[in-house]
Amino acid sequence: MARYLLRRVAYMVMLLILLSFVVFVIIQLPPGDYLTTYIATLEARRIPITESLLEGLREQYGLDQPLHVQYLKWAGNFLRGDMGDSFSQNRDVVKVISERLALSVTLSISTLILVYLIAVPIGIYSATHPHSFGDYAATVFGFLGLATPNFLLALILMYLAFTYFGWSPGGLFSREYMSAAWSFAKVIDLLKHLPIPLIVIGTAGTAEIIRILRASLLDELSKQYVITARSKGMQEGAILFKYPVRVALNPIISTVGYLLPAIISGETLTAIVLSLPTIGPLLLVALRAQDMYLAGAIVMLLGALILVGNLISDLLLATVDPRIRFGVRAQA
Amino acid sequence: MYKALIMGIALLTVNAVLFAGGSTDSGSTSAPAASMAASGEYSEAPMLAAMVAAGELPPVAERLPVEPPVMEPIDSVGTYGDTIYVFVNSTEPWNTLQEETERGSYLAYIRADTTVVPNLAKGFDLADDFLSLTITLREGAQWSDGQPFTADDIVFAYEDWHFDSRVGSGTQAFWMNKVRRAIKIDDYNVRLETDVPYPVMLAKMGEPAGGDWHSYLPKHYLEKFHIKYNPDADALAKELGYDSWSLAFNAHDWEYQNGFRHLIDDNEPRPTMQPWKLIEVTDTTKVHERNPYFYKVDELGQQLPYLDRIIAGIADMETIQLKIIAGEVDYDFVNATSDNYALYKENEAAGGYLLHEVPVNQIPIAFAFNQTHEEKGHIFRDLRFRQAMSLAINAEEVLDSVYFGLGEPMVFPVADATFSPPEWSNNPMDAYDVDEANRLLDAVGLDQRDGDGWRLGEDGNQFTITIEGRIQGEHSATGKSIELIREYWRAVGVHTEVKLSDNALHAQRRDGNLLEVNVGTWGFPSEARQYMIDREAWVHGSHDLHWATAWGDWLMAWIQVEEGTRSLSDYEGGVLPGLEPPEEFKQLFQWGEELQQTVLGSPEYIETARKIYGFHFDNLLMQGIVGGQPLLVVAKDNLVNVPKGYFGSAAWWGDLNIEAEQLYFK
Numbered sequence: 001m002a003r004y005l006l007r008r009v010a011y012m013v014m015l016l017i018l019l020s021f022v023v024f025v026i027i028q029l030p031p032g033d034y035l036t037t038y039i040a041t042l043e044a045r046r047i048p049i050t051e052s053l054l055e056g057l058r059e060q061y062g063l064d065q066p067l068h069v070q071y072l073k074w075a076g077n078f079l080r081g082d083m084g085d086s087f088s089q090n091r092d093v094v095k096v097i098s099e100r101l102a103l104s105v106t107l108s109i110s111t112l113i114l115v116y117l118i119a120v121p122i123g124i125y126s127a128t129h130p131h132s133f134g135d136y137a138a139t140v141f142g143f144l145g146l147a148t149p150n151f152l153l154a155l156i157l158m159y160l161a162f163t164y165f166g167w168s169p170g171g172l173f174s175r176e177y178m179s180a181a182w183s184f185a186k187v188i189d190l191l192k193h194l195p196i197p198l199i200v201i202g203t204a205g206t207a208e209i210i211r212i213l214r215a216s217l218l219d220e221l222s223k224q225y226v227i228t229a230r231s232k233g234m235q236e237g238a239i240l241f242k243y244p245v246r247v248a249l250n251p252i253i254s255t256v257g258y259l260l261p262a263i264i265s266g267e268t269l270t271a272i273v274l275s276l277p278t279i280g281p282l283l284l285v286a287l288r289a290q291d292m293y294l295a296g297a298i299v300m301l302l303g304a305l306i307l308v309g310n311l312i313s314d315l316l317l318a319t320v321d322p323r324i325r326f327g328v329r330a331q332a
Numbered sequence: 333m334y335k336a337l338i339m340g341i342a343l344l345t346v347n348a349v350l351f352a353g354g355s356t357d358s359g360s361t362s363a364p365a366a367s368m369a370a371s372g373e374y375s376e377a378p379m380l381a382a383m384v385a386a387g388e389l390p391p392v393a394e395r396l397p398v399e400p401p402v403m404e405p406i407d408s409v410g411t412y413g414d415t416i417y418v419f420v421n422s423t424e425p426w427n428t429l430q431e432e433t434e435r436g437s438y439l440a441y442i443r444a445d446t447t448v449v450p451n452l453a454k455g456f457d458l459a460d461d462f463l464s465l466t467i468t469l470r471e472g473a474q475w476s477d478g479q480p481f482t483a484d485d486i487v488f489a490y491e492d493w494h495f496d497s498r499v500g501s502g503t504q505a506f507w508m509n510k511v512r513r514a515i516k517i518d519d520y521n522v523r524l525e526t527d528v529p530y531p532v533m534l535a536k537m538g539e540p541a542g543g544d545w546h547s548y549l550p551k552h553y554l555e556k557f558h559i560k561y562n563p564d565a566d567a568l569a570k571e572l573g574y575d576s577w578s579l580a581f582n583a584h585d586w587e588y589q590n591g592f593r594h595l596i597d598d599n600e601p602r603p604t605m606q607p608w609k610l611i612e613v614t615d616t617t618k619v620h621e622r623n624p625y626f627y628k629v630d631e632l633g634q635q636l637p638y639l640d641r642i643i644a645g646i647a648d649m650e651t652i653q654l655k656i657i658a659g660e661v662d663y664d665f666v667n668a669t670s671d672n673y674a675l676y677k678e679n680e681a682a683g684g685y686l687l688h689e690v691p692v693n694q695i696p697i698a699f700a701f702n703q704t705h706e707e708k709g710h711i712f713r714d715l716r717f718r719q720a721m722s723l724a725i726n727a728e729e730v731l732d733s734v735y736f737g738l739g740e741p742m743v744f745p746v747a748d749a750t751f752s753p754p755e756w757s758n759n760p761m762d763a764y765d766v767d768e769a770n771r772l773l774d775a776v777g778l779d780q781r782d783g784d785g786w787r788l789g790e791d792g793n794q795f796t797i798t799i800e801g802r803i804q805g806e807h808s809a810t811g812k813s814i815e816l817i818r819e820y821w822r823a824v825g826v827h828t829e830v831k832l833s834d835n836a837l838h839a840q841r842r843d844g845n846l847l848e849v850n851v852g853t854w855g856f857p858s859e860a861r862q863y864m865i866d867r868e869a870w871v872h873g874s875h876d877l878h879w880a881t882a883w884g885d886w887l888m889a890w891i892q893v894e895e896g897t898r899s900l901s902d903y904e905g906g907v908l909p910g911l912e913p914p915e916e917f918k919q920l921f922q923w924g925e926e927l928q929q930t931v932l933g934s935p936e937y938i939e940t941a942r943k944i945y946g947f948h949f950d951n952l953l954m955q956g957i958v959g960g961q962p963l964l965v966v967a968k969d970n971l972v973n974v975p976k977g978y979f980g981s982a983a984w985w986g987d988l989n990i991e992a993e994q995l996y997f998k
Contacts, residue, residue, distance in 0.1 A: 037836040060575045170651030175417045178645045179617040275647035
C-alpha cells in the first residue's frame with residue numbers, strides 16, 4: 001500500500017509539472033496579452049494610452065520577456081508559494097482567491113450534502129421499486145434535471161421566486177446588506193438567498209446520482225448472490241444495505257475525484273447568472289482579461305484538486321470494496 | 333415628436349458673444365449664493381453636521397468656495413437622503429452613476445442652446461484670435477481632503493502629465509490635441525495656449541476634456557510620485573512595489589486606476605472634486621460616500637450632493653435585468669437595453685420605477701466596409717456595392733423585430749443638424765429594394781453565381797464577406813440585428829458570415845487591417861458632440877466603426893509630422909504607417925481639421941460641415957440601419973431630478989451623470 005501511494009504521488013507531481021506548462025501555454029494562446037486586452041477595453045471607452053506607459057507596464061509585468069523565461073519565473077515563484085499578482089486587480093493572487101474561497105466551499109459543500117441526502121434514498125427507492133409510479137416520477141425528474149441547462153433553470157427560478165414570493169433576484173444578499181458588516185440580520189438575509197442556488201446547483205447533481213445509483217443497484221439486485229441471500233431467508237433490508245447498495249455506491253465514490261475541484265470552482269455559468277461571488281466566475285473573468293497569474297493559479301489549483309480527488313476516491317474505493325483492495329495487493 | 337426634440341437640442345441658437353471670444357463668468361447665477369455666503373446661511377447634510385459637531389470637519393461655510401456655483405434644478409430643489417442603489421456588471425468604472433465620480437465635475441456645462449455655463453470654474457475668456465483660453469477658478473474651492481483647488485492643479489495636469497512623455501496618458505492628443513502650453517497667471521487664473529486657432533476648446537470645458545483626469549489633477553497628492561518634484565520618487569515607487577516612478581505615478585493619477593491600488597494599499601483615497609468619493613471596493617460592491625468639500629450648493633444654500641452614498645452591487649447583466657423589474661435598481665441607464673423595452677414597460681408599476689426615454693439619437697446598429705481591405709477593398713470601394721448592401725436590408729423589419737419599433741430606419745443619421753440641407757432628411761438608400769440591390773451587385777461584377785445561387789468573385793470562387801463585431805458590446809440587441817443582416821445579404825446571393833470576437837482580438841484584427849465589414853453602435857446625440865469629439869469618425873473612421881483602418885493610421889501619423897509633434901524618424905523605417913489615402917480622402921481629413929478652427933454655428937462652420945457630411949451622405953462610408961433611438965433610463969418613481977431631455981455635453985451617455993448631485997428621493 002505504501003509503495004502504491006508513493007507511486008501515485010510521484011505520478012501526481014509529474015502530472016502537475018506537465019499541467020503547469022500546458023496551463024501556461026494555453027492561457028497565452030489567445031492573441032496579445034493582458035495589456036492588449038486592457039488597452040482594448042480602455043479604447044472601447046474612448047481612452048487612449050501612450051506607448052511609453054504601455055512599455056513601462058509591459059516591463060513591470062514581465063510581459064516583454066520570451067515565453068519560456070516567463071514560464072520559469074512563474075513556476076519558480078509558484079514553488080515558493082508566490083503565485084504572483086493579479087494584473088487586473090493589482091493584488092496578490094492568493095488574496096484574491098482566498099477572498100472567494102470560503103463562500104465557494106460553503107455553498108458547494110451544503111449543496112453536496114443536500115444532493116446526497118436527496119439522491120441516495122431516491123436512487124435506492126427507484127431501483128427497489130422499478131417501474132412503479134415513484135420510479136417513473138424520479139426518472140422524469142432525473143432526465144429533466146440532467147437535460148435542463150442550469151443557467152436557464154436559474155433564470156427561470158429567479159423570475160418565479162421574485163414574481164410569486166417577492167424574493168430578491170441574484171446575489172447572496174439583499175441590497176441593504178451588500179456592503180454591510182456581518183450581523184445576525186445579514187446571516188438571515190443570506191439564508192433567504194441560499195435556496196435558489198442550492199436548488200439550481202443541486203438539481204443536475206441529484207438527477208445524475210439518482211440515475212447512476214438506480215442503474216448500478218438494479219444490476220446488483222439481479223445477481224446470484226442476492227437471490228441466494230433471499231433464498232436463505234435473509235431480511236430484505238439487511239440484504240439490500242449489506243451487499244448491493246455498498247457495491248452500487250462504487251461509481252458514486254469514484255466521482256469524488258471530480259467533486260473536489262467542483263466544490264472550489266462551483267458551477268461557473270450558474271454562479272455568473274446568479275451573481276454568486278465564487279471562484280468559477282473569477283476564473284472566467286481572469287481568462288477573458290488574460291490575467292495570466294490569476295487564471296494560472298486557479299487552473300493549477302483545480303488541476304491539483306482533481307489529482308488529489310482521484311487519489312482519495314481510489315483509496316476510498318479500496319476501503320469500501322475489498323475486491324479492489326485485494327487487486328491492489330496482488331499487483332503490488 | 334422625437335425629431336422635434338432633436339431639433340430642439342440642436343444648435344439653432346449660438347451664443348455669439350461667447351463663441352466670438354467674449355468673456356463669461358458665473359454672473360447672476362452665483363449672486364444668491366454669494367449673499368448666503370456673506371450671511372453664513374449654508375446648510376449641510378446631517379451626516380456632515382454631526383462630523384462638524386464632533387470637531388472632525390470645519391464648518392460648511394469654510395468648506396465651500398467664496399462664490400459656490402448654484403445648481404439649476406432639473407425638477408426641483410431637494411432634501412437630504414442617505415443611499416442610492418445601483419447595479420453594475422464589473423468593478424470597472426463607466427457604469428451607472430459611477431461615471432460621475434470619475435469624469436464629472438467639468439469646469440463648465442454646455443446648455444441645450446450651446447451656451448457654456450461655468451461650473452467648477454468661475455469663468456472663461458476665449459481670445460479673439462482663438463489662440464488661447466483663460467480659465468478663472470473659484471477662490472476657496474477645495475479637494476475632498478480639504479486642500480485648495482488652484483491653477484497649479486491645471487498646470488500640473490498639462491505640463492507634468494500630458495506634456496511629459498514619461499507619464500503622458502495619451503488623452504491629450506485625443507481630447508485637446510492642439511493645446512500646447514498651460515500658463516499660470518495667478519492662483520485662480522490659468523491660460524491654455526495653442527499654435528493654431530482652436531475655438532473648440534471652450535466648448536470642450538463642458539465635456540470629459542474639461543473634467544477630472546484631463547483638465548486637472550491633485551498636484552499636492554501626486555507630486556510625491558513625480559521625479560520633477562520628488563528626487564526620491566523612484567525609491568518611493570519601489571517601496572510601493574512599482575518598477576519606476578512613472579508607473580507609480582500612473583497608478584495614482586486616476587481614481588479608478590487599475591485595481592484601485594491607492595485605496596487598497598495606500599489606504600489613502602486619491603483626492604477628488606466629485607460629489608462622492610470612492611471609499612470601498614470589493615468583488616461584489618463599490619461604495620461611494622459624499623465629498624464633504626463638494627463645491628456646489630442649491631438655491632437654499634444646501635451643500636450638494638443630496639444623497640450620502642452610492643452603493644453599487646456587482647451582478648451579471650441578465651440578473652441586473654431582473655433586479656430592474658423587481659424595483660431593486662434605483663437608477664440605471666447603462667444596463668437597460670432597448671431589446672428589453674417591453675419587459676421594463678410591463679413591470680413599471682409593480683417595480684415602482686419609471687422608464688424614461690431620453691432622446692439622444694442613438695444608432696444601435698451600423699456597419700462599415702473597410703475601404704482599405706487588401707483583398708476585397710476594390711469591391712468595397714465601389715459605391716454601387718455599398719448601395720446594394722444598404723438596399724438589401726429591411727430596416728423596418730429590424731426595427732420592429734429587434735427594437736420594438738423604437739427609432740426609425742436611418743442610413744445616414746445626421747439629417748436634423750444645422751448644416752443639413754432639407755434634401756438630406758431622405759436618403760434614397762433608406763429603401764428596401766432587393767431587385768435594385770441585385771441589379772447593382774450584378775453591375776459591380778458579381779454577376780456570376782454558383783449552383784446554390786451564391787455570387788462568385790472575379791477569381792471564380794464564392795464571394796464571401798465576414799461581418800465582425802465585438803462580443804462585449806453594451807447592447808445585446810446588436811447580436812440579433814447582425815443575424816438579420818446576414819440573412820438579408822445572403823438573400824441577394826452574397827455569402828455572409830458573422831464573427832463576434834473579444835475586444836482585444838477585435839482590436840488586433842482592426843489594427844492589422846483585417847476587418848471586412850464591422851458593426852457597432854453609434855450615436856449622433858448632438859451636433860456639439862460631433863464638433864467636439866466625434867470628428868475622427870467622419871474623417872477616417874472611429875474606434876467603433878472603422879471604414880478605412882489603414883488610411884486612418886497614415887493620416888493620424890501624417891498630421892503629427894505636419895504639426896511638428898513627431899518627425900518621420902519616429903516611425904519605423906522613416907515612413908508613415910498604414911496606407912496613403914486617395915486625394916479625396918486627404919481632402920476629407922483636411923476639412924475635419926478646418927472644422928475645428930471654426931466657431932460652432934458660424935457660416936464657415938456650416939460650409940465646412942456640409943462638405944464633410946455631404947461626402948458621407950453621398951458615399952455611405954458608415955451605414956446605419958436603425959437610428960433615432962432614445963436612451964432608456966430606469967429611475968425609481970420617487971427619484972427626482974432625473975435627466976429626461978437634453979443633458980450636459982452629451983459627450984457620452986455617462987454625461988447623464990454630470991448633474992447627479994441633484995438626485996434625491998421624494
